[in-house]
Amino acid sequence: MLKKHINKLESLILDSFQNLIRKENFISGIEINPMDYSFKLYTGNKESLATENLSAGERQLLAVSILWGLSRASGRxxxxxxxxxxxxxxxxxxxxxxxxxxxxxxxxxxxxxxxxxxxxxxxxxxxxxxxxxxxxxxxxxxxxxxxxxxxxx
Structure with missing residues (x-):
């Protein structure tokens, strides 16, 4: 059940991020670790990208996307x-x-x-x-x- 909810959340956060970021195909996947809820980002080439390597603006958009994804997932x-x-x-x-x-x-x-x-x-x-x-x-x-x-x- 946890994996199902995490998969939905990953999808909603990714969708939110792709709606906000100006770079097409910049991030093609987001993975949330169910043990500690840490994030892994994946580029269009399926390479792992540390959040520390994002610009300040990209990190801000990711934070907004996380909140937007959580809000959408709640259905409230x-x-x-x-x-x-x-x-x-x-x-x-x-x-x-x-x-x-x-x-x-x-x-x-x-x-x-x-x-x-x-x-x-x-x-x-x-x-x-x-x-x-x-x-x-x-x-x-x-x-x-x-x-x-x-x-x-």
Whole structure:
């Protein structure tokens, strides 16, 4: 039974990763060790690839893919909260997250972004899926942060 669930999880994580990564056929397989839940990645050439050999952005996408795969495997609507979601990513990976992950990650997605991450272009693309936005800014007079019910632009 454990092997069956692990196989399903491997498949869901791999599918999630392939939807986010810009390199086609980069990772063709993911294996989860049922004893310690460690990961092995396999390239398109079926060679083992250590996660330490991934770039910071690729590791971030793998982490997102693991969470997305776990969420999908649960079959339950689970909220997703993502802090600085685009911080280590290049333009294409950012675009992939905006198009392929954020709108379908969950019924409720909370993005805690910096002013440099969700720019006007990404905001426009995400707008149909946005229910509410807040801007946390510092008020000198109050000597405290305040919430505004609008976004930066």
């Amino acid at each position: 609507p689970l909220p997703a909260i993502i802090d600085t979601p685009l911080s280590r990513l290049d333009g294409q990976h950012r675009q992939n997250l905006v198009e392929n992950y954020f709108p379908q990650a969950s019924h409720q997605v909370i993005l805690l972004s910096t002013d440099e991450e969700i720019n006007k272009k990404y905001y426009k693309e995400l707008k149909p899926a946005i229910g509410r936005t807040y801007h946390i800014c510092y008020d000198e007079e109050l000597q405290s942060s305040v919430f505004k019910t609008d976004y930066l632009f």
